[in-house]
Amino acid sequence: MLGLLTAVMLTLPAFIWQEAPGVTGKMGTINTFSAAMACSAGVGSKVQTSGVRGPDGIVVGLAITSDDDHRKMSHECESAYSLLVTLPGKPVRSVDLGWDAIDVYGRRLEVRAEGFSSDGKRFFGLACESDSPTLGEAGKNPYRRPGAYSILIEYQVGSDRASTFYLSRFVPYTVGCGSEALRVVGATSSGEAVVALKDGESTRQWAIQPESNSARPLPKKTSFLPLIREQ
Numbered sequence: 001m002l003g004l005l006t007a008v009m010l011t012l013p014a015f016i017w018q019e020a021p022g023v024t025g026k027m028g029t030i031n032t033f034s035a036a037m038a039c040s041a042g043v044g045s046k047v048q049t050s051g052v053r054g055p056d057g058i059v060v061g062l063a064i065t066s067d068d069d070h071r072k073m074s075h076e077c078e079s080a081y082s083l084l085v086t087l088p089g090k091p092v093r094s095v096d097l098g099w100d101a102i103d104v105y106g107r108r109l110e111v112r113a114e115g116f117s118s119d120g121k122r123f124f125g126l127a128c129e130s131d132s133p134t135l136g137e138a139g140k141n142p143y144r145r146p147g148a149y150s151i152l153i154e155y156q157v158g159s160d161r162a163s164t165f166y167l168s169r170f171v172p173y174t175v176g177c178g179s180e181a182l183r184v185v186g187a188t189s190s191g192e193a194v195v196a197l198k199d200g201e202s203t204r205q206w207a208i209q210p211e212s213n214s215a216r217p218l219p220k221k222t223s224f225l226p227l228i229r230e231q
Helices: none
Strands: 034-040 046-048 059-068 077-086 093-103 107-118 122-131 149-156 160-168 182-187 193-199 202-211 216-218
Touching: 034 059, 046 093, 046 122, 046 193, 059 093, 059 122, 093 122, 093 149, 093 160, 107 202, 122 216, 149 193
Parallel strands: none
Antiparallel strands: 034 107, 046 059, 059 077, 077 093, 107 122, 122 149, 149 160, 182 193, 193 202, 202 216
């Protein structure tokens, strides 16, 4: 199951990450900036987040749609992800993130709009898909374990470009969708997303630039600028 998903200007103080408010792990809308669904086909197989407003008035949200893959031999569930971009004075516009995934029906799909970099030039979000336990033949053990993989989304406002970065090299497969353990908590002065993973009592951080597919670990006390997230 592979395949997915690039954001605006203020001067803010340096910021050390702190854990964000909790988010539930239930199906359906999690909060105004997060949405989740089970992969299915038919009418209503779509969810979207509320839009996040940047300092220059641009509003960006995220959406998921799903349907049957329409393949003769497989008939699995296909998910697709998009940005919902509204410029000041303009109607909302859907931007295809160029990423989809084909896998089992019923798996959890989630998107979370994290916010804009403090300079207003980049929007960041997260997408997550989790496997559903699928039974094989009667009496046999399940051949698929529950788990999840997550993807960082970056949208560059000026160039209207979207990029994605697979976080599987950093995030354990057991960190499921809907978990507050994984967050985009800020951006560096050079525009890299600061992704934090809370692992028990400790927190690990990375500076990630999806467009160049680069990542580097950040020392725990490294300062950075918080994201802007207004409804």
